[in-house]
Amino acid sequence: MSELTLAGALTDALATALDKDQRVLVIGEDVGQTGGVFRITDGLIDRFGDQRVIDTPVAESGIVGAAFGMAVAGLRPVAEIQFMGFSYPAYDQILSHVARIRNRSQHRFSAPMVIRMPCGGGFGAAEHHSESTEAIYAHIPGLKVVIPATPYDAKGLLLAAIDSPDPVIFLEPIRLYRLVREEVPEGYYTVEIGKARIEAEGTDVSIITWGAMTHEVREAVEQLAVDGISAEMIDLRTLRPLDEDTIIESVQKTGRAVVVQEAPKTAGFGAEIAALIGERALYSLQAPVERVAGWDTTIPLKKAEHRYMPTTGAIVAAARRTLDA
Amino acid sequence: MRNILDLEGRLVGEAPIDIDTTRRLYRALVETRAYDKKGTTLQRQGRLATYAPLLGQEAAQVGSAAALDPHDWMVATYRDAGAMWMQGYPWEVLLLSRSGDERGGRPPVHVDVLPPSITVGAHMIHAVGISWAEKLQGTDRIAITYFGDGATSEGDFHEAMNFAGVFKTPTVFLCQNNGYAISMPRERQTASDTIAQKADAYGMVGEQVDGNDLFAVYASTKEAVDRARAGEGATLIEAVTYRVGPHTTNDDPGRYRDPEEERMALDRDPIERVRRYLEHEGAWDTDWEESVQAKASTTIERAVELAESLSPPSPEDIFGAVYEEMSPDLRRQFEQVES
Numbered sequence: 001m002s003e004l005t006l007a008g009a010l011t012d013a014l015a016t017a018l019d020k021d022q023r024v025l026v027i028g029e030d031v032g033q034t035g036g037v038f039r040i041t042d043g044l045i046d047r048f049g050d051q052r053v054i055d056t057p058v059a060e061s062g063i064v065g066a067a068f069g070m071a072v073a074g075l076r077p078v079a080e081i082q083f084m085g086f087s088y089p090a091y092d093q094i095l096s097h098v099a100r101i102r103n104r105s106q107h108r109f110s111a112p113m114v115i116r117m118p119c120g121g122g123f124g125a126a127e128h129h130s131e132s133t134e135a136i137y138a139h140i141p142g143l144k145v146v147i148p149a150t151p152y153d154a155k156g157l158l159l160a161a162i163d164s165p166d167p168v169i170f171l172e173p174i175r176l177y178r179l180v181r182e183e184v185p186e187g188y189y190t191v192e193i194g195k196a197r198i199e200a201e202g203t204d205v206s207i208i209t210w211g212a213m214t215h216e217v218r219e220a221v222e223q224l225a226v227d228g229i230s231a232e233m234i235d236l237r238t239l240r241p242l243d244e245d246t247i248i249e250s251v252q253k254t255g256r257a258v259v260v261q262e263a264p265k266t267a268g269f270g271a272e273i274a275a276l277i278g279e280r281a282l283y284s285l286q287a288p289v290e291r292v293a294g295w296d297t298t299i300p301l302k303k304a305e306h307r308y309m310p311t312t313g314a315i316v317a318a319a320r321r322t323l324d325a
Numbered sequence: 326m327r328n329i330l331d332l333e334g335r336l337v338g339e340a341p342i343d344i345d346t347t348r349r350l351y352r353a354l355v356e357t358r359a360y361d362k363k364g365t366t367l368q369r370q371g372r373l374a375t376y377a378p379l380l381g382q383e384a385a386q387v388g389s390a391a392a393l394d395p396h397d398w399m400v401a402t403y404r405d406a407g408a409m410w411m412q413g414y415p416w417e418v419l420l421l422s423r424s425g426d427e428r429g430g431r432p433p434v435h436v437d438v439l440p441p442s443i444t445v446g447a448h449m450i451h452a453v454g455i456s457w458a459e460k461l462q463g464t465d466r467i468a469i470t471y472f473g474d475g476a477t478s479e480g481d482f483h484e485a486m487n488f489a490g491v492f493k494t495p496t497v498f499l500c501q502n503n504g505y506a507i508s509m510p511r512e513r514q515t516a517s518d519t520i521a522q523k524a525d526a527y528g529m530v531g532e533q534v535d536g537n538d539l540f541a542v543y544a545s546t547k548e549a550v551d552r553a554r555a556g557e558g559a560t561l562i563e564a565v566t567y568r569v570g571p572h573t574t575n576d577d578p579g580r581y582r583d584p585e586e587e588r589m590a591l592d593r594d595p596i597e598r599v600r601r602y603l604e605h606e607g608a609w610d611t612d613w614e615e616s617v618q619a620k621a622s623t624t625i626e627r628a629v630e631l632a633e634s635l636s637p638p639s640p641e642d643i644f645g646a647v648y649e650e651m652s653p654d655l656r657r658q659f660e661q662v663e664s
């Protein structure tokens with residue numbers, strides 16, 4: 001066991017995978033000597049060499065397209081896109097080819113690969129560096145979409161993603177990279193893709209979230225507890241395939257649901273959760289489902305960013321509304 | 326532009342293959358044309374979905390694919406049935422893919438030919454990644470990718486060529502410049518004098534060949550394949566040919582080009598040129614021609630029967646191929662389809 005940040009746990013996962021499986025390689029911009037802009041691949045090139053930790057030209061479509069070819073030919077590439085906001089040039093490759101080759105070839109070819117991308121805002125970055133567009137990936141059949149919120153999950157989920165026979169979009173909340181440390185086991189272990197995690201059990205209201213918003217939800221659960229409100233906190237960890245049963249069982253127990261996302265509200269993944277609850281748990285509900293989300297604006301730059309980000313207070317207020325209903 | 330066989334079927338350079346091999350490739354050209362004509366006919370009868378004819382491009386496809394080893398990779402497009410078949414993709418599976426059946430994307434296990442790419446341009450980088458993986462794994466397998474003149478306008482063409490240049494991947498880029506991208510002539514795709522010269526910008530060898538000259542296409546591709554296998558990196562070949570037919574069966578070339586142009590293209594027919602060569606060499610007569618035509622026809626008819634004997638894909642085929650294993654949320658939907 002060692003105390004690691006989420007970033008450190010990801011580095012540990014990559015090193016573990018590169019060590020365990022000769023087919024694994026890391027490919028992306030500045031992933032070599034620089035160790036990536038967030039230093040997630042720090043030190044890997046020294047240990048595994050430049051044939052397995054590969055610096056590429058600045059070309060996201062090329063990175064994903066080449067990694068796709070490598071995966072088809074039997075390797076297990078882990079491609080890094082520097083920021084989620086830079087992933088869109090590769091979107092055609094991801095949607096049209098990475099996600100579809102298994103269906104197009106009826107299992108004759110597949111693309112077991114991971115596309116890592118840092119996501120989310122709250123740190124005053126330049127435009128395009130603070131995106132939460134997980135819904136555009138979660139919408140695509142053939143992709144798995146994973147977003148860890150703790151160091152333990154980050155390592156276990158990344159190792160599971162690398163081991164997955166199908167392509168995985170692996171989202172890394174930038175705000176959580178170095179927020180906390182926790183005990184992370186050494187060596188190989190996996191966290192199952194497609195399973196949500198109940199971080200706090202409760203009986204009055206279910207709060208469902210993922211990624212960096214787990215931080216605000218955790219604070220909200222603590223504040224609600226002070227007033228005697230027992231909130232259940234669910235960290236989805238995987239958006240596709242979605243762990244529907246954990247959500248439904250929780251809502252059937254509490255009768256109330258708040259969905260929290262950093263992304264803009266309209267057509268966000270939270271809408272899918274709300275619709276799912278409507279389909280499968282409507283008669284358990286004692287109040288309308290609440291959504292706490294970013295506004296339907298482009299996420300503002302540094303000076304006004306705080307006006308966009310969903311706050312602990314907004315989550316507490318939404319939970320209270322479900323109880324007052 | 327490299328040329329070995331002139332329009333009359335006379336050698337203006339050294340023949341890269343012997344007579345027996347030429348006769349074998351002549352059969353392949355004839356069979357490819359028989360398939361292609363059948364494709365258009367079947368579409369007109371409503372038995373295929375949209376069909377994209379390769380008429381006139383047979384030598385560019387057969388000649389290039391003949392230069393590969395059986396275990397080499399191929400990443401091609403919806404107009405490359407001739408090349409794909411040469412590399413082992415069965416006619417009946419190609420027909421299946423054009424009939425609107427996902428199982429047409431599934432070649433036999435030993436055939437490493439990807440299902441035809443429908444999007445224009447995005448697939449070239451796949452051949453780069455595949456051949457790069459082979460290089461990293463220390464095998465001698467290379468990858469060839471086929472695309473048209475229109476695809477060179479896509480941004481992904483640049484990224485694929487650039488990666489191949491930087492990492493010296495064992496890739497052959499085979500551009501069939503057939504003069505048109507649907508209605509747009511080659512001049513509307515690029516202001517370059519040739520497509521082959523674009524190779525210079527990526528630090529790789531580029532060559533323009535007469536794409537209707539079986540020998541020139543074969544020789545150029547063989548050199549590119551040998552270079553790739555020797556670790557000397559990628560090559561861009563521009564095979565200049567002509568799309569005699571429409572873009573697809575939905576297209577009407579009368580709206581954008583002079584029919585006289587199509588008639589002139591017949592003088593450059595790639596198959597007739599090889600026939601004349603074989604005749605000059607005393608290796609062709611009408612009896613043999615009849616047997617070649619008959620065999621091609623029988624083979625394609627048999628492929629049509631095989632393709633049409635399959636019942637339509639089941640929901641299991643569709644839901645079962647999204648992931649290796651059906652996820653619980655997907656299974657819930659699958660059960661709704663079944664009930």
